[in-house]
Amino acid sequence: MKNNQEKKYLDNWLSITNIQMGITNELESALQKNHNLSLKEFYVLYFLSKTSDKQLRLQQLQDMVGLSQSAISRLVVRLEAKSCGVLQRQICEDDRRGIYTRLTTLGEEKLQISLNTVHEILQSALSKGNLQEELQSLIQKL
Amino acid sequence: MKNNQEKKYLDNWLSITNIQMGITNELESALQKNHNLSLKEFYVLYFLSKTSDKQLRLQQLQDMVGLSQSAISRLVVRLEAKSCGVLQRQICEDDRRGIYTRLTTLGEEKLQISLNTVHEILQSALSKGNLQEELQSLIQKL
DNA sequence: ACCTTTTAAATGCATGATGATACAATTAAA
């Protein structure tokens, strides 16, 4: 009895993981192909765009995107260098240890276009049935 | 209106991703700490244990675990070398291109012990409310 | 039988992630 229940937990978990990976891979390759962005790079732009002044310190980004401190540092450096002009790093004047990563106008435009791709994929993946309500109630319980 | 719905998709997606990452990280570090196994390594042992003759070709493992062909090849080689004796690779005699990865008795024991750790974590993460039923209905719809 | 094509796994290489460490700036204490 105990074992059956445990098997169910694990197998449900594996199913969730599969679904997650599937959608993640779709997002990855569509963003890469259409906008030359990785998924995490997209997340960076998205989280920046949601703030009032379009900028965040590295540590805040780190928590939101879910990367290590060193990984987010390098991701932002790479992204600034690569996608010429979608974001700018600049020293935070009131605490000169800090670095602001700021979304440029160009970056906002790029984000808006990329959002279309993301929404398309998520919609077709998540719009079935009454999935939204179920998801939300699920998320609240977790 | 359209934008609101789209935001909901994306934000729900981000919530799911967060939850997934959280549990994944818990599993990773508990397995690493208690059993010196990575999560993917654990999955390999688990999928092997579910087969009737405790062995699988690399390609089958690849699909189950969700790694590329090269990655699963190396993962299995590493795991065989490292966790002395939990699994054995051997040439498949009826098709000498193939490699069987076989779970040893020692490996089954190790898996059983590791399963306790995994179940513990999943239980505390997934056992709340009537989450199981909700999850299953969700999974079926996706 | 012989040659081509396909298939399974291994390998070289580039990339991106992490943890440990280094460095610079800030804060707190003496």
Next chain:
DNA sequence: TTTAATTGTATCATCATGCATTTAAAAGGT
């Protein structure tokens, strides 16, 4: 002030992963 501890980033070494290529075996067409 000077000094010690903390905090925010950057850098380094290491490692796992994916793609492209290679090797070996099997299958198929002539």
